[in-house]
Amino acid sequence: MVSFYPGPSRVHDEIPKWVKEAHASGILSMNHRSDEFMTLAGNVVRLMRQKLAIPKEYSIFFASSATECWEIIAQSLIKEKSVHLFNGAFGEKWFDYTHRIRPQAQSVKFDPEIVPDSLQLAFDQVELVAVTQNETSNGTQVPASVISKIQTLNPHALIAVDATSSMAGIQLAWKTADIWFASVQKCFGLPAGLSVIICSPRALQRAKGLSENQHYNSLGFIALMMEKHQTPCTPNVLGIYLLMRVLQKMKPVSETHGETLRRYEAWENFLTKCRAYEFLITNRRIRSHTVLTLRTSWPLASLKLAARKKGFLLGEGYGDLKTSTFRIANFPALRASEIKSLMKFLKSYQEER
Numbered sequence: 481m482v483s484f485y486p487g488p489s490r491v492h493d494e495i496p497k498w499v500k501e502a503h504a505s506g507i508l509s510m511n512h513r514s515d516e517f518m519t520l521a522g523n524v525v526r527l528m529r530q531k532l533a534i535p536k537e538y539s540i541f542f543a544s545s546a547t548e549c550w551e552i553i554a555q556s557l558i559k560e561k562s563v564h565l566f567n568g569a570f571g572e573k574w575f576d577y578t579h580r581i582r583p584q585a586q587s588v589k590f591d592p593e594i595v596p597d598s599l600q601l602a603f604d605q606v607e608l609v610a611v612t613q614n615e616t617s618n619g620t621q622v623p624a625s626v627i628s629k630i631q632t633l634n635p636h637a638l639i640a641v642d643a644t645s646s647m648a649g650i651q652l653a654w655k656t657a658d659i660w661f662a663s664v665q666k667c668f669g670l671p672a673g674l675s676v677i678i679c680s681p682r683a684l685q686r687a688k689g690l691s692e693n694q695h696y697n698s699l700g701f702i703a704l705m706m707e708k709h710q711t712p713c714t715p716n717v718l719g720i721y722l723l724m725r726v727l728q729k730m731k732p733v734s735e736t737h738g739e740t741l742r743r744y745e746a747w748e749n750f751l752t753k754c755r756a757y758e759f760l761i762t763n764r765r766i767r768s769h770t771v772l773t774l775r776t777s778w779p780l781a782s783l784k785l786a787a788r789k790k791g792f793l794l795g796e797g798y799g800d801l802k803t804s805t806f807r808i809a810n811f812p813a814l815r816a817s818e819i820k821s822l823m824k825f826l827k828s829y830q831e832e833r
Contacts (some may be wrong), residue, residue, distance in 0.1 A: 481788070481792070482791055482792055482814075482818045483793040483795065483797060484718065484792060484793060484794055484808045484809050484811075484814070484821075484822060485618065485793050485794070485795040485796075485807070486616055486645060486770075486771045486795045486807045486808070486811075487644070487645065487666040487809070488664065488665040488666075488671065488672045488811070489665065489666060489667045489669070489809045489811050489813070489814075490663060490669065490811065490813045490814050490818075491670060491813060492669040492670070492726060492729070492731070492813045494725065495671070495722065496555065497793065498721070498722055498725045499718070499722070502682070502718055502721050502722075507520075507717060507718060507721045507797055508718060510717050512710065512711060512714050512715055512717060512799075512818045513710060515564060517709075517717065518708060518709040518710060519591045519709075520527060520717075520720060520721060520724060521542075521706075521709035521711075521720060522709045523724055523753065524540075524720055524723055524724045524727065525540045525647075525659075527724060527727035527728065528540050528678075528727060529678065530727075530732075531727050531731075531732060531733060531734055532599040532647070532648065532733045533651070533731045533732070533734070534654055534678060535654055535655060537680070537681055538654060538678050538679060538680055538681075539678070539679050539684060539703060539706065540676060540677075540678050540679075540706075540715050541672075541677045541679070541686065541699075541702050541703070541706055542674065542675070542676060542677075542701075542711055542715055542716075542717065542720060542800050543661070543675045543676070543677055543697065544663055544673065544674065544675060545663050545672070545673070545674075545675050546642060546644045546662060546663045546675050547577070547706075548659035548675065548697060549575045549642075549675055549677050550574050550578060550642075551577070551697065552660060552677065552697050552698075552699050552702070553578070553583060553608070553640050553661075553699075554577070554582055554585075555694075555695055555697075555698060555699075556595055556687045556692045556698050556699035556700065557638060557640070557659070557683060557687060557690070557694055557699065558577055558578070558581075558585075558606055558607050559582075559607060559690055560582060560584045560588070560607065560612055561582070561584040561585065561586065561589070561605060561606050561607055561608050562578060562582060562584075562585045562606060562607060562608040562609070562675065563586045563588060563603045563607065563608075563609050563610070564578065564585065564586070564587045564588065564609075564610040565588045565590065565596060565599070565601075565612075565622075565630075566587070566588075566589055566590075566599075566608065566612050566615070567589065567590050567592040567596075567610050567612075567618065567620060567637075568578070568612070568615035568616075568617040568618040568799075569590065569615075569617035569618075569685070569798055569799035569800070569801075570612055570615055570616055570617055570642070570644075570684070570798075571610075571611075571615055571642070572587070572612060573587070574612065574642060575587045575610070576640070576809050578610070586606075587645060590768075592618050592620050592760075592761060593761060593762060593763045593766075594766075594826075595623065595626065595763070595766055596622060596626055596761070597623075597625070597626045597629055601626075601629060601630050601633050602633040602634060603633075603634055604655075605636065606634065606636075606637050607686075607734075608637055608638045608639075608640055608774060609630055609634055609637050609638070609639050609640070610638065610640045610641075610642070610717070611627055611630065611640070611641050611642070611657075611734055612641075612642045613627070613641045613642060613643045613649075614642075614643060614644065614646040614768050614770060614771065614773050615768070615805075616643040616644065616664045616768075617770045617771035617773070617797075617799050617803060618759055618760060618761065618773050618799065618800040618803060618805075619759065619761055619767060619768060619772055619773030619774075620761055620766050620767060620768055620770050621646065621768045621769065621809065622766070623765070623766065624652070624653040626640065627630060627641060627653065627656045628653065628656040630724075631656050632656065637660070638658040638659065638682065638683055638686055638784070639657040639658050640657065640658065640659040640660075640661075641660050641661075643660050643661065643662045644662045644663050644666060644675075645662075645663070645666050645667065645767075645768065645770050645771050646662070646667060646734070646770050647660065647662035647666075647667060647668075647676075647769070648662070648666075648667040648730070648733065648737065648812065649666070649667030649692055649734075649737075649740050649769070649770045649771065649810075649811055649812055650667075650734075650736075650737045650740055650741075650769055651733050651734055651737040654678070657680075658679065658680040658683040658757070659676040659679050659680070659683050660677070660717050661673040661675060661676065661677040661678065662675060662773075663675045664676070664678060664719065664723060666770070666809070666811055667691070667770060667811050667812055668723065668726055669726060669782070669812060669813030670722050670723060670726060670809060671719070671773070672720065672725065673716050673719050673721070674715075674716045674719035674720065676723075676827075677701075679699070680831070683699075683700070684700075686700040686786060686823055687700045688700060691753075696712050696713050697712065702811040712830050714818075716780040724807060729813075736812055739812070740770060740810060740812065741769055742795075743816075743819065744769040744772075744810055744821070747772055747808070747810065747819075747823075748764075750823050750826075750827075751774070752763055754755050754823075754826060754827055754830055756776055756777065756778065756829075756830040756833070757774050757775070757776045757826060757830075758774065758775060758776070759772070759773070759774060760774060760775055760801070760805050761773065766773065769810065770809070770810050770811060771807060771808075771810065772808040772809075772810060773797070773801070773805050773806075773807050773833065774805060774806055774807070774808065775804055775805050775806075776806075778829075780803070780804075780806055781796075783806070783829065784796075784806065786824075786825075786828075786829055787825060790824055790825050792807065792821075792822050792825060794806050794807070795807030795808060795809065808822070
């Protein structure tokens, strides 16, 4: 079964081999205070900088999930007020979660069909502006130029970006924001259970100034421990090891970015010809390049069942879109041959109706 679910999605072919190697070499029993672990963590940080072109002044940390990153940001980088810009379910969930911890959090919900640079993007007395760069529920993305504009208009605020469905799949403009985070079960092509959070010096200075240290995952504590390539709690050592192996194999992100766009354009061309399926979002400028959210006139349950029988797992719609859409991942771990096979199935399914 090939998973085109937009996370957890298809993992890299070498994962089984790497897990066996991890078992044979003692990685699964590695002490997270040992020299061996510190070397492993240091290698991951070095490879992240190298392969994803992360600025040397930005710090890289581990967490368990993007959801935990929401919590870390709310606890350690916001004293009172943040503003969350979103157009879909995951951005709204980030706002809702933050609002539970910081009740003065505010939301700005915008239409999924618009480029948000048309909004009022300057905010007074706000400590942090949160942006969901890639909205997995509806297949949209916020262009880098918009994130840069938000940064320019809000020099007093930190900019935090959820890049869960795009990091390692497309090139990100790191210096346009202070905090970036993502889980690894999407474009990294790894099993769930690990995330990375990337912080500018300004973000760490804010954490130091707020001095929030009441939690095991307080950012200041995480940063202090990571100075010696350790973590506050026992981490997902296997996940970190597998991340290292993926990064060793990974092309520079500039090359991956080009391949992701070429695959997206191939999907776009296919869907133009195969008229039984269409993008949910009609505005091409803000469609996600890594998650395709589609709709069709055919009963979705029948389509997904037929796909499963042919060995393809299609993504469910999410939230309010659950019964009206399906989703297809365009992540690097998917083989070109698998994408062609799925296209062939979708075309034949249409022709048989």
